[in-house]
């Protein structure tokens with residue numbers, strides 16, 4: 001089997017209402033999908049996290065020409081080939097997102113060729129579904145945030161979620177008020193996580209953590225800059241709330257110090273950024289050495305979402321015990337037509353859980369005519 005073409009699809013969709021988090025506002029969603037075709041007629045799909053244009057350029061103008069004629073099932077060799085060709089110029093960021101998209105597409109093809117859903121090819125036994133947590137409670141809109149968040153909380157509870165994640169980063173005082181409001185709205189039994197998207201310095205992050213400790217916070221995500229491991233450790237010393245992070249990190253080399261120093265209690269590689277399935281597996285294995293739970297960050301289209309699900313389904317229990325498995329995967333609830341409108345059958349979501357696609361490969365069927373509606 002040989003790669004005979006790699007096509008990039010830059011997608012854009014305007015949102016009905018903009019939303020914001022601590023770093024910037026989204027008025028539209030954009031993503032980059034890639035389609036790898038082979039001389040045997042099949043196609044595999046991948047996605048790059050982050051700005052679509054530079055990732056598309058990295059693939060079209062640099063990486064894709066090197067790949068034509070190679071066997072896409074050689075995932076490990078191809079990953080190292082691509083990484084070696086980019087190491088001198090970009091060990092993180094866009095080039096890794098581009099490699100991630102290619103790697104996911106190669107795994108999609110490999111699993112289709114094997115006639116297995118990807119998670120089975122990765123070595124997992126049959127799995128039906130994975131419980132997820134709702135990612136929402138963003139800023140923006142014309143309604144006061146307390147009111148908006150109360151409404152959202154009701155929706156998530158009605159959808160069967162047992163865990164929710166809210167944004168923070170509006171200043172310690174305001175965050176503390178809003179965390180208390182969301183806790184009141186969801187009640188005491190729902191897991192509540194907070195995510196600052198590195199809005200704070202260590203002193204402010206520690207102050208916020210102490211302020212919300214009484215609200216039973218399951219984790220505090222990206223309290224400080226992803227570059228500031230000492231800052232993570234400072235926050236950890238100041239609070240009993242576990243820390244999470246990793247969505248801005250890439251490759252096992254980037255994750256290693258974060259894990260070795262126990263800067264995070266939950267590590268969150270994004271498969272569409274960290275280096276794809278191949279590298280995500282290595283990061284999760286490395287995390288297991290330090291007894292740290294790897295749970296993927298997932299904010300993309302149906303392609304990225306399926307990649308995260310298959311990857312996570314193939315991770316072993318952590319830690320091993322007789323009690324029920326406590327896996328929990330991210331479920332972005334912000335407006336994103338690329339989760340549903342570009343596939344013939346969206347990944348099934350029911351009562352707070354994602355159901356694993358059971359057809360070969362990623363198990364999603366892309367609707368090309370729908371893609372064209374969003375293509376730039």
Ligand SMILES: [Mg+2]
Nearest residue numbers: 195221222247
């Ligand atoms: Mg986050």
